[in-house]
Amino acid sequence: MERRVLLNYDAETMRTLEKQGYHFVGKHRHSAVKSCLWLKKALRGEGRCYKGKFYGIASHRCVQMTPSIFCNQRCVHCWRPIEFFNIHERAGEKLEEITAEIAWDSPSEVANACIEEQKRLVSGYKGFKRTTEKMFEEAMSPKHVAISLVGEPTLYPYLRELIEEFHRLRCTTFVVTNGTHPEVLRRINPTQLYLSLNAPNEEIYKKISGANFWERILESLEVLREKGGFERETAEKIVRKEEEVGEDARRTRTVVRITCINGLNMVHPEKYAELIAEAMPDFVEVKAYMHLGFSRKRLKRDAMPSHALVKAFAEKIVDALRQKEEIKYKIVDESEISRVVLISSGKEERFLRGAEQGDLINSTSIEHHK
Numbered sequence: 001m002e003r004r005v006l007l008n009y010d011a012e013t014m015r016t017l018e019k020q021g022y023h024f025v026g027k028h029r030h031s032a033v034k035s036c037l038w039l040k041k042a043l044r045g046e047g048r049c050y051k052g053k054f055y056g057i058a059s060h061r062c063v064q065m066t067p068s069i070f071c072n073q074r075c076v077h078c079w080r081p082i083e084f085f086n087i088h089e090r091a092g093e094k095l096e097e098i099t100a101e102i103a104w105d106s107p108s109e110v111a112n113a114c115i116e117e118q119k120r121l122v123s124g125y126k127g128f129k130r131t132t133e134k135m136f137e138e139a140m141s142p143k144h145v146a147i148s149l150v151g152e153p154t155l156y157p158y159l160r161e162l163i164e165e166f167h168r169l170r171c172t173t174f175v176v177t178n179g180t181h182p183e184v185l186r187r188i189n190p191t192q193l194y195l196s197l198n199a200p201n202e203e204i205y206k207k208i209s210g211a212n213f214w215e216r217i218l219e220s221l222e223v224l225r226e227k228g229g230f231e232r233e234t235a236e237k238i239v240r241k242e243e244e245v246g247e248d249a250r251r252t253r254t255v256v257r258i259t260c261i262n263g264l265n266m267v268h269p270e271k272y273a274e275l276i277a278e279a280m281p282d283f284v285e286v287k288a289y290m291h292l293g294f295s296r297k298r299l300k301r302d303a304m305p306s307h308a309l310v311k312a313f314a315e316k317i318v319d320a321l322r323q324k325e326e327i328k329y330k331i332v333d334e335s336e337i338s339r340v341v342l343i344s345s346g347k348e349e350r351f352l353r354g355a356e357q358g359d360l361i362n363s364t365s366i367e368h369h370k
């Protein structure tokens with residue numbers, strides 16, 4: 001049987017997405033690049049995104065992409081048109097069975113197409129009066145790849161190889177996953193792995209995600225813990241495997257990201273703390289839902305919490321965590337304009353090795369949605 005691509009969007013949806021700045025790349029058009037607001041701002045000398053502030057990421061050198069516009073969840077806060085691009089997993093179906101029907105581009109095709117598209121997008125800034133020559137040259141040589149645009153990257157069957165391909169191109173990789181494929185997370189080693197945890201319990205998870213993968217998300221929390229060099233000694237006790245926490249063994253930094261939706265999931269901070277304690281991530285980002293894209297059809301504007309509400313909720317999570325674990329999590333940074341708070345375990349250096357620091361200003365990246 002000939003493989004087919006399950007792109008079922010119509011021409012109008014495609015045009016709308018393109019108008020929103022999505023650039024589909026590759027032969028089979030399951031991957032996309034979108035230059036984020038902060039890439040443009042950085043090139044105009046107007047600041048950099050909160051990942052610059054938190055981790056030293058250079059916004060003008062960051063490619064925001066996805067290898068899979070498809071997703072297996074239907075989150076209320078998603079910026080995609082979830083009526084389209086969705087993969088419907090049946091109970092017991094293996095990931096390989098689901099993705100076998102799709103014709104995929106190879107990892108090198110995806111990586112090269114994304115980098116080329118990014119350079120094409122940046123090339124318009126040549127000679128722009130507020131873009132210095134140095135800035136432009138740097139932007140033409142991307143250094144970071146955020147595999148986080150939309151869709152679920154673990155549905156791309158060659159995610160591990162794609163990450164390796166970007167690393168070969170001397171880029172760091174930030175992967176954001178919904179946690180529905182823990183077996184894939186075990187195999188990949190990005191620079192930083194984000195797990196979206198958008199509910200304190202199964203009931204709220206189902207309401208938000210329109211899916212039924214809670215058990216898998218719990219397993220993904222365990223995978224994060226393993227990647228951090230921790231193991232479970234007893235049902236109550238998680239211990240650190242000291243011998244595996246050396247610099248070389250810890251190649252993947254781990255982050256739990258909570259997207260706060262006012263009136264939906266900003267409840268039970270102690271339950272979030274329990275789940276975070278299962279994963280023992282290096283960092284936790286507590287971030288406001290942003291009222292953007294197709295999510296505006298599903299949620300009202302007041303679902304977007306203020307920074308003060310997000311911070312107060314983050315503080316409650318930290319209080320609950322501090323009562324539980326040996327590792328004392330604490331709030332170490334925030335970006336008011338992005339409505340995001342950074343919680344750190346203190347066990348990992350915040351700034352990426354080789355990342356630029358200095359002139360770190362308060363700024364936002366509203367493009368990273370999950």
Ligand code: SF4
Nearest residue numbers: 071073075078151178
């Ligand atoms: S928010 Fe992420 S996980 Fe949820 S439907 Fe959208 S792409 Fe999928």
